[in-house]
Amino acid sequence: MTTYNIGVEATMEIIGGKWKAIILCHLRHQAMRNGELRRAIPQITQKMLTQQLRELEHDGIISRTVFDQIPPHVEYALTARGDSLSGLLNQLCRWGEALIDSRRAAGEQITLRHRDDVNLLPPEDAHGAENQKG
Template identity: 60%
Template structure:
C-alpha cells in the first residue's frame, strides 16, 4: 500500500466525511438509527443511488454500522459506529454554526428557511 500524504489534518477529515451529502447523513444518524427509506424522507434532494453510495463509503470507513434485520420483510438500519460517534462534537459544531449563519443571513434580509431545524440541533 502506498503512503497517503496530507498537507494538513483537515484533508483527512474531508476525505472521509466531506462532500454535499455525508455530513447531512451523519447529522441525521447521530440521534438515532435510520433505514435508508427514512433518510430519503428527511433528505429529499438525494437520490437512492447517491444515498446508497454514500452509506457504503461511510460503512467502508467504519463511520457507520449497517445492521440487517432478518425478519419478513427484511430491512437494514444504519447507525453511527463507536468510531463515528467521535464525530458528534464536530457535527454539533457544524449544525450550530449553520444555525447561527442562517439567523445572521435572515437578520440581514435574506429569505432563508430551515425545514428540519428541530431535527438537526
C-alpha cells in the same frame, strides 16, 4: 504511501461531499433505515444515499445491520468512530443555523426546517432569542 499536509484533509475525505455530513447529522441521534434517511433528506436520490452509506461504512463511520425480513429492513448507525464525530457534527449544524439566522436577519429569504441548537456566530448580528426544543 498516503501523505497529508494537515489533519483536516483526512477529515474532509470522510465527511466531505454533498451528502455525508448531512447523513451523519441525522444519524447522531438514532439509528435510521434507508427509507427514513430518504425522507429526512428529500433531495437525495436512492443511488446517492446507498453510495454514501457504503462509503461511510467502508470508512468505519457507520454500521449496517440487516434484519432478515420481508420486506427488507436495514438499519444504519454510527460506530464508535462515527460517534467521535458527533461534537464536530453538532458544531457544523449550529454554525450553519447561526449563519442562516444572520442572513435572514439581513433580509434574505432563507428558511431552515430542522433546528438543532443555538447561536455562535459573530458581530454582523446582535445575538438572537434562544430556542428550546421539545
